[in-house]
Amino acid sequence: MFDTLITLALRQRVFVILAALLVLGYGVYAVNQISIEAFPDVQDVQVQVVTQAPGQAPEEVERIISLPIEREMSGVPGMTQLRSVSITGLSVVTLTFNEKTADYFARQQVLERLQQVSLPPGSQPTLAPLTTAVGEIYRYVLEAPPTASREDIRAVQDWTIRPALRMVPGIAEVVSFGGAIREVQVRIDPDRLRRYSVSLAEVGQALAAASGNGSGGLLRRGDEALVVRTLGLFQSLDDVRDVVVVARDGKPVRVSDVAEVENGFRPRSGIVAFDQHDDVVEGIVQMTKGGNAAKIVEALRLKVDDVNAHLPEGYRIRPIYQRTELIGHTVATVGENLLVGAVLVTAILLVFLRNLRAAIIVAAIIPLSLLFAFILMHAMGVSANLISLGAVDFGVIIDSAVVMVEALMVRLAADAHAEHHGIASPVGRRLHALKQTCVELGSPIMFSKAIIIVAFLPIFTFQRVEGRIFTPVALTLSFALLGGLILTLTLVPTLLSYALNKQDMAEKESPWLHRLQLRYRALLVRLQTRRRATVIGSGACLVVALALAPLLGSEFLPKLDEGNIWLTIGLPQSSGLSNTKSIEQKVRATLLEYPEVKAVITHVGRPDDGTDPKGPNNIEVLVDLKPHDEWRFATKDALVDSMSGKLAAIPGLPTNFSQVIQDSVEESLSGAKGEIAVKVFGPSLDVLETKGRQIATVLNRIQGAADVAALPVGGQSEVDIRLRRDVLARYDINVTDVNAMIQTALGGSAVNVYYDADRRYDVTLRFDARFRDQVDDIAHLPVALPDGRNTIPLGDLADVELRQGASRIQREAGSRNVIVKANLRGRDQGSFVAEAQQKVAAEVSLPAGYSITWGGQFENQQRAMSRLKLIVPITAALIFSLLFWAFRDIRPAVLVLSMVPFTLIGGFAGLAFAGLHLSVSAAVGFIAVAGISVQNGVIMVEQVIEIARRGATRSEAILDGAMLRLRPIVMTALMAGLGLLPAALSHGIGSETQRPFAVVIVGGIVSATLFTLLLLPVLLSYGGAKEPQKGEAP
16 A cells, blocks of 8 residues: 555655645635634533513512423423523523534524413513623724713614624624613603592503504505505604593593603613723624634624714724734734744754755645644634644654654665665665655554544543533644645655755764764663663652642643633622612722723623623623733732732622633533532522522632632512402402502503614603602502592502512522532642532531532533543553554553553653643643654564564664664654643743643653653563564564
């Protein structure tokens, strides 16, 4: 096979060159087309059902909305998890599906089930946009003239900007936050209702029937067909005022007789502030799942410029957050690391090969193999991200080409003193040597690359979060290795044939390398005389490394520095929007004092679309930071600690520091904004809240815990109106009539719509503010009697009392729960969770029917590690099978595989030196370095076996084979290590997630190379004193 391939490549050199140029051109195109992300999208396939029920208490929302939806959704094909959140006026039910479920199939299944759910009138469930936790790619504030009202600014956002931006391909939704939504308010005076003997229901019915256009079909007039229209829409506020409610004795009672009609705004759900501006309108642009953030943001920028040109005078869209900035920083970090790695690898080639043409030929594989990988990634729809690109090690990709060129140079030097195979031409002899070298090395090269790719098999078996993070890593590296292999067997021989036409590339004598080989041989001779001590010493090093490994600590993944801070603050549940706003102003002023802060944008409450289930007590702060070189603090943790200390001066301020993407991902996966999430399940909200507080107290005492809090369940102040059924029966009044009156009078209800050109506003009916701003006013609300003319005060029909009720009801797997969340600072996850589980089990006792689970990133780490424990032995068996196939002998296969554990020594040492924890990223690094270690072992054993077949004794074959393979082993090890050294040492934005991977590979290669060069020859010498016969392996 290899003979045919090499012959074809050497005969069709122009074709090979053209094919390489085609890879170059199409690869550049693929780079521009491929989706590049700062962080991979790790969210499961999720569908959110959002239902708004204005004014309803959390317990009512759970009873009449969340539970019916949950019951109907149970059993949806492919669903793996069902959870819901019920807060005042809002229900959010989240369904999580397995990885094989298509997004649109999942949404279709949910929509079909929703048709069967019976909900109260006016409660319309909707599906949240098809986006993900990393979908927020762009934020902006709308600058407006100083004289513009909040309603006018919000109207421009909702009716001009939002529809225009949603037309950009790849945009799932544009969420409006802040400002005020205009509505036409009919403010009822209850005293005037009594005076005119009119009920609230009659006013509502009159307004509902007072506006609308109609059609009378078609009317023929000669040859014409006329469309008949009735025009009865409200044209002005006077039209609303003139609506007749009832006629008493021939005298009409109009709306203006019992109410004031004015332009107003809907009760606000949230307020946004930006830097020094206390009240602004913000737009949050969400990308459709699977979109290319860079291309979408670029298209969005063009659209924003176009929209700005057509906005009313004084209005302008001002971007405050763009995902492409983070992508730019991370791509710059990766690009710098790759470039420096490529330069270092090329330098090693020049030092060892001492031939510029040979170095250039090998170095040409670097860009082409990477472009080949991009072509396959583009074809398979695999996105590139910081972690997958940062894992590319050029040294591993081109080491086969290095081995081939080095072997050719050695062969040319040897052939200069040997027979010429009957070939008179020097060029012919060189080309013959080239072909023979390539054919002989074809099989070892293919096996070495196959072993590395097989070593990545455990990564392909990862599930959920870790699978979405590291599968692109394995695919990218495998594609690049495949490209490197193909190019090594085709393009490298082609380029070498051109070079050999110009000059002889025979190996030049290198005095320092020759001295190094002689010293290495002498060292091996000494080690052969101390075989037992060498083996025992090596084993002891491995045992010590394994014993000390737990001291490193463990975590799921290092935090990616996004260049921002996301601060969430939860005030007491009964805190109103205005009180929360006053606290927000203090927080914003404190943060703006830091010179490290570039900009601050704050959210109080939630957006009006209901996709974010937060109450008016919630504050979210996005702090955009300046470049790190402008900071006074050494690390981001130090800056966060300083901010946390200053904010602690504000009493009763529980804080949670995170980052934009990290916060969204954590909440999406576990339902809580924290690295560690402890969930307590049970039926009683009171018991859940008590146990949640107890667990939070325990966690707070553990070293390393930060931002610990039990997500509140109760604490919401309620006004309970308890109807007296006996009195209702006496007056023949229905409960639903009283409920409807209370809802309309206090909460307001939309009874019609008012059109202003293409804009649409609600006409709402509600008591005037002065009749509903005190608890005592509730008892005076007029309830209509059945005759329709008289009323009775609500206080005569019900008891009004204040009490504490539920504020937030969370459910998962059909049961209520409370979540205790915690972040970590200065401690690893593994030891923290182990200590926390022990202390919680000892100090917190759960009643019957209650249970506790541990989730968050810890859950992801445990799942990934348990998967590795199962798959790694299988992978080792597959690698052994490949080695056995290559050697046709168990003994050398076992010896080569035995070198793999020694990579742990250097990997653990590297992590300890860099101050990093054991993580899934580090585990993937160990998987990769295992393949590289096996490859180096194969290089040496193949050479030893080849020399033994020529009739050398066992000891001579081992010593000569090890000495001859010293240069290629050291070269490939140095290239693999130096190729990732910049990534291991990098501290740029986005470098955190790739550092453990790179550090483990660099450290593992160092120890693997040392033990391959020193221990493997010793182990090969075991097996008896007899000399091998010709053709026999040692």
